[in-house]
Amino acid sequence: MTAIQIQVEAFEKSTASPEERQAVAELILACHALAYPEDPPLVQGLVAATLGNHLPEELVLPFMVRRGEQVIGWARLEFSLTQNLHAAHANVMVHPAHRRAGVGRALAATLEQQARQHGRRIITFSTSDRVPAAHFFAQSLGGEAALPMRQSQLVVADISAELLERWCARPESDPYRLHIWTTLPDAYLDRAADLMGVMNTAPKGELDIDDWTITPEMIRGWEAMMSKEGEVCLTLAAEDPATGTLAGYTQLFWHPERASIAYQGATAVRPESRGAGLGKWLKAAALRELPASCPGTRFIRTSNANVNASMLAINVQLGFLPYAAVTEWQIKLD
Structure with missing residues (x-):
């Protein structure tokens, strides 16, 4: 897949079909299984049912990239509507079989655009060395390593x-x-x-x-x-x-x-x-x-x-x- 073929779509929580929810859940489970192979798997039906859940004072904007019926990229931007009005938190996932093809970068660009439209000037996100490539991806986006942590x-x-x-x-x-x-x-x-x-x-x-x-x-x-x-x-x-x-x-x-x-x-x-x-x-x-x-x-x-x-x-x-x-x-x- 080349970058020119990548289309980022908004995930509409209220109208998403059960099949779309299951496709997103399959992606999330695949990413989790690669990073934490020793863990019990996530519960697919539960992941699908709770996509986009948030508190009343928050806004969550989810997006996806599809290839046919398969969801190969998933991202969400979330932020408070009452506090830290300058900041938003991001999460980006790409299916292990479709990485290094521009999917993550296309999703990140969409989240940045949404953050700007909502008046946010800071985007925060986290990476783990359980996914080593994520650190380099963060650097390539211009990220500042602001708080190193130990799990x-x-x-x-x-x-x-x-x-x-x-x-x-x-x-x-x-x-x-x-x-x-x-x-x-x-x-x-x-x-x-x-x-x-x-x-x-x-x-x-x-x-x-x-x-x-x-x-x-x-x-x-x-x-x-x-x-x-x-x-x-x-x-x-x-x-x-x-x-x-x-x-x-x-x-x-x-x-x-x-x-x-x-x-x-x-x-x-x-x-x-x-x-x-x-x-x-x-x-x-x-x-x-x-x-x-x-x-x-x-x-x-x-x-x-x-x-x-x-x-x-x-x-x-x-x-x-x-x-x-x-x-x-x-x-x-x-």
């Missing part, structure tokens, strides 16, 4: 029960109470939204991104999306009952049909509460809770900025080992 993996069978016991032990005078939730209670929703904003203190590298304001509506939107996609989220939070303040939290995610792998999401402790072992306690308590909540989990993966020394140190002590090098990129549009 780590923990073998559940190798977790030290003694270490978890030690980290979960709290002093008799400890003021904190541990909560374990799969859905955040209404009574804690505002406090949880405020706590999640602590993630703004995590390293951003050179990313030209403003702090995010997390709202209760966003949390409920995330929960609704996860429910539609069949994903489970386990949230652990430490509360100071004397004040009602939530001082720290951590989250684990998994899909029951791919339960051998769980993902450690955000872990954050308020700056004024750091130094009391809350981060270790929350992560250890989550690992102790996981077998009952998600039997059969064999691996846990998480990502941290390379410069986030404190969180990396906790993960290394737990037994997380390097799994992949991930880079957050940005392209600044003139």
